[in-house]
Amino acid sequence: MTNVLIVGAASAIAEATARLFAEEGCRLFLVGRRAERLAVLCDDLKSRGAEQTASHELDMNDFEGHEAMLAAAENSIGPIDIAYIAHGTLPDQKACQDDVDLTLQEFRTNALSTIALLTRLANDFERRRTGTIAVITSVAGDRGRESNYVYGAAKAAVDSYLEGMRQRLHKSGVRVVTIKPGFVDTPMTAAFDKGLLWAKPDAVAQRIHRAITKGGDVIYVPAFWRLIMLVIRSIPRRIFKAIKL
Amino acid sequence: MTEGTRQYRSWGRPDAALSRAFRPRWRDFELPGDEGRVLPFGNGRSYGDSCLNPGGSVIDMRGLDRFISFDTETGVLACEAGVLLDEILRVIVPRGWFLPVTPGTRFVTLGGAIANDVHGKNHHLAGSFGHHLRRFELLRSDGTRRICSADENADWFAATIGGLGLTGLITWAEIALKPVHGPAIETEVEQFTDLDRFLELSDAAHDDFEYTAAWIDSTRPDPGDMRGLFFRGNHAPAGTPAPAAPRPLPGPPFTPPFSMVPSLVVRPFNFLTYAKPRAPRGIAHYEPFFYPLDRVANWNRLFGRRGFFQHQSVVPRAVAREAVGALIGKVAGTNSGSTLSVLKVFGDATPRGLLSFPRPGVTLALDIPDRGARSLELMADLDRVVMEAGGAIYPAKDARMDPAVFRQGFPRWQEFETYRDPGFSSGFWRRVMEENL
Ligand SMILES: Cc1cc2nc3c(=O)[nH]c(=O)nc-3n(C[C@H](O)[C@H](O)[C@H](O)COP(=O)(O)OP(=O)(O)OC[C@H]3O[C@@H](n4cnc5c(N)ncnc54)[C@H](O)[C@@H]3O)c2cc1C
Ligand SMILES: NC(=O)c1ccc[n+]([C@@H]2O[C@H](COP(=O)([O-])OP(=O)(O)OC[C@H]3O[C@@H](n4cnc5c(N)ncnc54)[C@H](OP(=O)(O)O)[C@@H]3O)[C@@H](O)[C@H]2O)c1
Numbered sequence: 001m002t003n004v005l006i007v008g009a010a011s012a013i014a015e016a017t018a019r020l021f022a023e024e025g026c027r028l029f030l031v032g033r034r035a036e037r038l039a040v041l042c043d044d045l046k047s048r049g050a051e052q053t054a055s056h057e058l059d060m061n062d063f064e065g066h067e068a069m070l071a072a073a074e075n076s077i078g079p080i081d082i083a084y085i086a087h088g089t090l091p092d093q094k095a096c097q098d099d100v101d102l103t104l105q106e107f108r109t110n111a112l113s114t115i116a117l118l119t120r121l122a123n124d125f126e127r128r129r130t131g132t133i134a135v136i137t138s139v140a141g142d143r144g145r146e147s148n149y150v151y152g153a154a155k156a157a158v159d160s161y162l163e164g165m166r167q168r169l170h171k172s173g174v175r176v177v178t179i180k181p182g183f184v185d186t187p188m189t190a191a192f193d194k195g196l197l198w199a200k201p202d203a204v205a206q207r208i209h210r211a212i213t214k215g216g217d218v219i220y221v222p223a224f225w226r227l228i229m230l231v232i233r234s235i236p237r238r239i240f241k242a243i244k245l
Numbered sequence: 246m247t248e249g250t251r252q253y254r255s256w257g258r259p260d261a262a263l264s265r266a267f268r269p270r271w272r273d274f275e276l277p278g279d280e281g282r283v284l285p286f287g288n289g290r291s292y293g294d295s296c297l298n299p300g301g302s303v304i305d306m307r308g309l310d311r312f313i314s315f316d317t318e319t320g321v322l323a324c325e326a327g328v329l330l331d332e333i334l335r336v337i338v339p340r341g342w343f344l345p346v347t348p349g350t351r352f353v354t355l356g357g358a359i360a361n362d363v364h365g366k367n368h369h370l371a372g373s374f375g376h377h378l379r380r381f382e383l384l385r386s387d388g389t390r391r392i393c394s395a396d397e398n399a400d401w402f403a404a405t406i407g408g409l410g411l412t413g414l415i416t417w418a419e420i421a422l423k424p425v426h427g428p429a430i431e432t433e434v435e436q437f438t439d440l441d442r443f444l445e446l447s448d449a450a451h452d453d454f455e456y457t458a459a460w461i462d463s464t465r466p467d468p469g470d471m472r473g474l475f476f477r478g479n480h481a482p483a484g485t486p487a488p489a490a491p492r493p494l495p496g497p498p499f500t501p502p503f504s505m506v507p508s509l510v511v512r513p514f515n516f517l518t519y520a521k522p523r524a525p526r527g528i529a530h531y532e533p534f535f536y537p538l539d540r541v542a543n544w545n546r547l548f549g550r551r552g553f554f555q556h557q558s559v560v561p562r563a564v565a566r567e568a569v570g571a572l573i574g575k576v577a578g579t580n581s582g583s584t585l586s587v588l589k590v591f592g593d594a595t596p597r598g599l600l601s602f603p604r605p606g607v608t609l610a611l612d613i614p615d616r617g618a619r620s621l622e623l624m625a626d627l628d629r630v631v632m633e634a635g636g637a638i639y640p641a642k643d644a645r646m647d648p649a650v651f652r653q654g655f656p657r658w659q660e661f662e663t664y665r666d667p668g669f670s671s672g673f674w675r676r677v678m679e680e681n682l
Contacts, residue, residue, distance in 0.1 A: 043314060049336070
């Protein structure tokens with residue numbers, strides 16, 4: 001029996017992934033901002049085969065609440081085998097440029113809250129010498145771009161943090177998986193026109209689930225984004241700074 | 246929740262309808278007000294324009310696809326209305342339950358199954374989908390939410406079953422499943438060459454076979470010299486090992502400019518289907534038995550950019566031989582021929598919905614490639630036969646019937662109008678309500 005902690009459980013990508021864990025009969029502990037939505041998810045995942053579901057209302061920017069949440073998780077489903085962190089927001093880049101507080105708030109949500117939680121999780125998993133920690137960052141963290149560098153910088157901070165944590169925890173047999181989605185059709189991106197590069201949460205979730213359960217350190221979802229980002233990263237800076245991306 | 250303007254397509258027609266798209270993810274959402282032009286969209290498996298709302302707003306239900314409760318002891322299942330029957334089967338069959346009624350594709354939503362009061366191969370014993378519906382929540386454009394069942398808001402219950410998505414939006418529904426021992430189906434098949442024989446076979450199978458339906462070769466005009474295959478089946482008893490479900494086949498990745506089903510292949514296709522050697526009885530997985538077409542993704546694209554029509558009618562049993570004979574005669578007489586033609590005797594269950602299509606009689610479903618005016622004339626001709634026989638045309642499969650044909654087949658439409666949500670409308674409804682009588 002696998003015990004899975006899902007943070008940001010109401011996210012479309014997290015929900016699609018949770019269904020795959022439920023079908024395997026896992027025990028699920030869901031964390032999110034709105035209790036009534038988590039209750040809807042618990043009912044669904046239970047019907048789909050989850051051995052047990054429980055939930056915990058928490059705004060991840062309430063760092064003080066992290067410890068109590070982890071204790072509640074362990075209390076209810078037992079020691080965590082898989083921690084899957086998915087919460088996030090897509091900042092309004094233009095608005096951030098004129099608003100220091102907003103920029104810092106977005107950084108808090110997309111970087112600090114995750115790093116705060118990872119600090120606790122790393123120690124816990126290292127002590128137990130087992131388990132997998134998986135975090136959704138983004139292709140946007142691979143290179144800062146004019147159109148969303150607040151988001152990109154926050155995701156890049158988490159990427160680097162995970163890279164170091166992976167080295168540290170490798171010795172203890174703990175896996176760390178960095179998940180970098182490209183464009184996914186979710187409420188976060190509802191306002192965008194969707195073209196060929198867009199993927200559905202279900203398809204993305206399949207790949208994420210495989211990486212978490214079967215193996216992979218840093219995955220791009222869908223996989224072709226590895227190539228796209230390779231190209232974007234290799235554009236010489238003197239050209240890059242002059243183009244619009 | 247707003248998704249901008251998107252293109253929506255139904256299953257048979259190639260032309261897309263542009264609509265403002267809303268995709269709620271949580272049941273507590275509010276409907277957009279859009280000058281009386283809002284329509285729920287399930288999974289677009291209707292063939293014509295009943296699921297389309299050109300120029301209006303569409304509530305895309307696939308974002309509401311959660312299970313609410315599943316009692317594995319009693320088989321009572323509650324889900325959000327955007328769940329696909331496919332997802333329901335994946336969850337219930339391993340626990341010993343099955344859908345009480347299923348259409349010929351499992352890629353329809355729970356809400357869509359209710360809004361067309363869909364029927365399956367067990368209509369003669371089980372009635373239609375509405376007969377197994379316990380209750381649902383109906384959200385209206387004035388913001389009210391009603392729980393509807395046979396006991397509570399019974400009039401809204403009746404108006405919404407087969408109500409074409411026009412009485413409001415079904416947010417969730419509760420159905421009664423049927424117990425089974427596993428995925429295996431015991432099947433039998435028998436050839437027939439005469440329409441009377443088909444009726445005899447149906448009568449003989451009525452009590453002993455839960456599922457019956459027949460395929461017929463629509464290229465042969467003489468009802469006394471037909472080619473048909475009568476299929477019957479039952480859920481297999483406990484301990485029957487089921488063969489694995491066949492692997493899905495890749496469908497066309499895009500719509501080819503021309504039809505891959507030209508009239509030339511219709512005749513040999515029909516002949517081969519008839520003549521293909523088949524064991525008279527066997528054990529099948531439920532997927533190929535109920536959903537043979539689902540194996541090929543997007544098979545509708547094979548009909549090319551022009552698309553195709555479906556013509557599904559029901560005629561009273563007493564005149565079935567003459568009427569069905571005349572329908573097949575007319576289709577065979579053109580070279581537009583139907584690739585896949587299905588016949589089934591409906592049972593005597595009283596329909597639960599004001600606009601339910603399934604009713605006592607014999608139903609014939611034909612698919613008709615779009616060859617422009619010729620196809621439209623052929624179908625108008627078919628409509629005349631059905632009207633003379635006192636029958637009806639299935640709105641879920643229709644893209645072109647005359648308003649008079651609709652009104653004659655669904656005489657309670659005026660009563661229905663009083664339950665229609667003034668904020669809701671569809672391409673189909675605007676078409677059949679046109680004042681051109
Ligand atoms: C291969 C194939 C085989 C088929 N076989 C059969 C068959 O054997 N028997 C049969 O009866 N039909 C059959 N059909 C037709 C199909 O079952 C119906 O058209 C069905 O209603 C489609 O469901 P959908 O979820 O795709 O809904 P859509 O086609 O998207 O919508 C259908 C109607 O439901 C309404 N609707 C959808 N969701 C809601 C909601 N939440 N609340 C209120 N209204 C809603 C829509 O407004 C629309 O009027 C078949 C179709 C195909 C493609
Ligand atoms: N969609 C894409 O194209 C894309 C691309 C790359 C990366 N990603 C990343 O994928 C992850 C999942 O996003 P998604 O696309 O599935 O979008 P989503 O459905 O909008 O999910 C985001 C979730 O994060 C939650 N959240 C936001 N701030 C929070 C906070 N302070 N505390 C707790 N929860 C908070 C939201 O909760 P509420 O429900 O309460 O609002 C929401 O459920 C995010 O990390 C996102 O950055 C997405």
